Amino acid sequence: MNLLLRILKFGLTGLLGMAIDFGATWLFKEKIKINKYVANAIGFTLAVTNNYFINRIWTFQSKNPHLGTEFSKFLFVSLVGLALNTYIIYLFHQRKNGTNFYIAKFFAIAIVFVWNFLANWLFTFR
Template sequence: MDVFFRIIKFGLTGLLGMAIDFGATWLFKEKIKVNKYVANAIGFSLAVTNNYLINRAWTFQSTNMHWGTEFGKFLIVSLIGLGLNTFIIYLFHQRKNGTNFYAAKFFAIVIVFVWNFLANMLFTFK
């Protein structure tokens, strides 16, 4: 049952992260006119920092004194997630010609959620 509640907490944290990610991506892509993949990386990076802090304290209740190493692990998991995220967006937005950028991004977030939860539970916060 503990895993179920962790998934819920991770999901709620992820929703906040998704809002930060989408908001920052939109701001940088649409208003500041940054390349869509760079804007995606900025949004993702801001969300990662937020998600680490909340997941460390709330979802996984980590007491690891070596928070720098722990954040490094979280960052590695997140960077792999960013690679998956960007590849999925590229695949659906560029290669399929017609899939909306934000629809492709949403699909990528769902897939990366599963990766991030499992990797963080089994690697970062174990």
């Protein structure tokens, strides 16, 4: 499959994941009043689960019969991404003169996108 098409599919899947992530984060932070970093982790986790299945089937067209192993790899990549995501939000929101939480989150998602694509392409779904 053409690399550009694969990146586009990964990006579209990521947009859906971002909608799930932002929606869940907003719900848990603003309405349920959970700590913003915990809310961020919940949103991220829901998006990761959704993104695994879409990327497995549509983006990378994986035929790997070992779903558990493959999902574990995807989860590992995602957890590293979550750590990066949370650190970037902390850095921008807490340390950089209080950048708006959601703007900081947007920057974090953009940076982590690059990590997630490369790691999943070269490690999870190779």
